[in-house]
Amino acid sequence: MKEDEKFSKLKLPEEFLKNLESLGFDKMTEIQAKSLPSLLDEKDVIAQAKTGSGKTVAFSIPIVQKLDVKRFRIQSIVLAPTRELANQIAIEIRKLSRHIHNVKVLTLCGGVAYRPQVSSLFHGAHIIVGTPGRILKHINEENINLNEVNTLVLDEADKMLDMGFLEDIGLIIDTLPKNRQSMLFSATYQENIDNLAKFVTKNPLNVKNENEEKTIIDQKLYETNQDAKTSIIPSLISSNKAKSVIIFCNTKIQCDALSDDLYDLGLDVLTLHSDLEQKQRDETIIFFSNKSYPILIATDVASRGLHIDDIDLVINYDIARDLETHTHRIGRTARAGKGGLAISLFTIDDEDKIEDLKADFDNLQFERVEHLDDDLSYKIDSDYRTLFINGGKKQKVRAGDILGALTAGVGLAKDDIGKINSLDFCSYVAVKKEVVKKALDGLSNGRIKGKYFKIYEK
Template sequence: MTDFASLALRRELIDSAAARGFERMTPVQAQTLPAILAGADVLGQAETGSGKTAAFGFGLLNKLTVDPDRTQALVLCPTRELADQVGQALRQFAAPIANVKLVILCGGAPMRAQAQSLNQAPHIVVGTPGRILAHLRRGHLQVDALQTLVLDEADRMLDMGFIDDIQAIVGHLPAARQTLLFSATWPESIRDISARFQRDPKQITATRGDGPAQRITQIFHRVTEAEKLAVLERVLADSQRRQRGFAQALLFCNRRDDVDRVCRHLNNRGVSALALHGDREQRERDEVLLRFANQSCAVLVATDVAARGLDIPSLPLVVSVDLARDIETHTHRIGRTGRAGESGRAVSLCTPGERDRAERIAAAAGLRLNWAAWPDNDGAARAQPPMATLVIQGGRRDKLRPGDILGALTGEGGLDGHDVGKIEITTVRAYVAVARSKAKAVRDRLRQSGIKKRRFRVSILGD
């Protein structure tokens, strides 16, 4: 049975699955949820984009008790970007359950503000190991009632050197808990931490016949360094042609200065592009990802900081402007496309000195390396996104809800419902995707009319 209603789920979660358009369980959900709901520890291997967040999310929410206010679930993620996405997904899954409080704790945000958010214990905490451990050691986070620990993308956390922090965190947790460990790969180190932290786990490998290798078309172009930008424009123009309209793309460079250089070039050529790398402040990185996710940006140019944790369900194209340094990095890059059953294209630009590395990457994917001819077009890839992002200087602290903002936009704001995209609300501000052609007019109206009879500062992100 692959219907969520076939499981012993509380009615709110069955309704949530239906509201999210989850008609049937994915393989990872069908294989892991029965064991999770039965209270077993699970060691799960599943590809990125397979639906594992819903698997452990529905599992931990199913046994959640909103009264009293006690922290009952902890989800550890390797990066801030993934933690934000997991937190947002869990909030959406929990929407039909009244009064569920979730807090995201990651580096890059003030400790004091996070500590204040923990004064009333959240039911669910999602975060990165270092910041979670810091709050535990300071006594800000109380976990004596914890029921569920989730280690998401555990292999990546080990690669990033988090094992000592994870060990210390587990030392604060009740022994009588359920531990769910998900990993894309099962190296010996994963089995070691499973043996340390889990009790007789159910080992589940979720596979599907149309996995990433079948859904992603890989293309390799031979170029010189001087030819890269011209070929890149041809590749982007070809993607727009194939999609018959607006199509987003994620580009990877190995160096931060190359990210900025490629981003500037594309913007000068009429392609709406944003840059993402470690030199950016955390808030700026969050806003770049948000604009890409809500279609306020056509092209995201990034270092491998974005190779994990970026979840755009319908991303048709990934381009390695610089060939990945190793096979694992290449695998994670191309895994950003071909997600959730969609097909995708992964293009790699290879200089003559990278031929041997390209051969190894292709061999690891079971491919015979055939060099493709460059796309036959004029490289005119001018692409402007359909949406723009409004920033409202008010958030959850001001009791703003998505319904309040939507009502203001479709009322005094003068928009039709289809002109409004994603609405994301943080503690102090809200981000709203609206039709680009109407963004300035809507901004001006909201400044005058306000929301819930209150006036907020409103701007267009990036203007």
């Protein structure tokens, strides 16, 4: 590893570096190495890099580094296109700032209760992460004071423009201090991004990942008819020995219909789309990311900002409506430079879209359905199951408390325990399916941090 690629070479305090090391951060990704020195010098930066390249850490480290925790005012604001991305950014910032006591990161997104957000704003925060529409609503109703903001981040700027947030973003920026640091991160850099960048930034440094290769993702396309699509899915999974799969549909109705059909075929599936309540969406992402369910069926609400590693197969049940969406979909299987496989099912009605894909990708492999090598002995399954705990951060239940209860209390090995997600009022812990009953019984009859909690298997 080159010395200048290490986080230890950055101008960061020792306790910050120790926190990064504890989180597994040692070598910087390309976009981090290119942007962080300038960002830590408080310069404006425009960065182009795909999801999974480490850009959240790139813009979060400067936010944390310049934070004055004793000044209980909003100092940084991060705008994101979706609730899912905003929540994941907030989680990342909390992890990166855990060496600092009493940092308050508040998420402000639509689709969740408004009044509790007003109450949280009344009690104050250091960092705001949210979607443009909801943040603008709080500004218009004078619930939020942004007079002391010194850092603005626009994440997935291209997606926000695609979703029609340009006017909202402009109105939010008009309320911010002119003397601030601005960062703009985008997966693509089109003309509209350039116009936005001129409005947002001052004398910015432009950085771009040079080593992003489309060919690290194998792409296979199968021609079929609409009625036969569903019956092909099990063969696609078994022939590729896939263990973690995302299937993309263009509509919520198709997601639900496909979910029912695959469940009838004996497959464990989750669905993710905008009709779900926020709690359901949060649970779905937790269950899939902690490897408790092997298959996620989603609309494009999940194709951007879904930070889940080790997805080895993406299936486009419906061909994406445009090339950009297709690119982001298949990118779910190649996070952090890893290779992967993306399979697209198309019908005769998709000919125009297929021609567009041919023009943009030179690695498309057109396969025949009848040549699929279906392994009937293969059954996709998950290694983990998830336990729900009726206690979270508000009850002072932390991930370390749950880990201790399972190891010292119940007697599980650390290797039996997967991801632990501690939310405000509840927690989720993944445990290997072989020990789930032992974990459930042990936690139900024992205590976590001296208290009894209700425990369920989800």
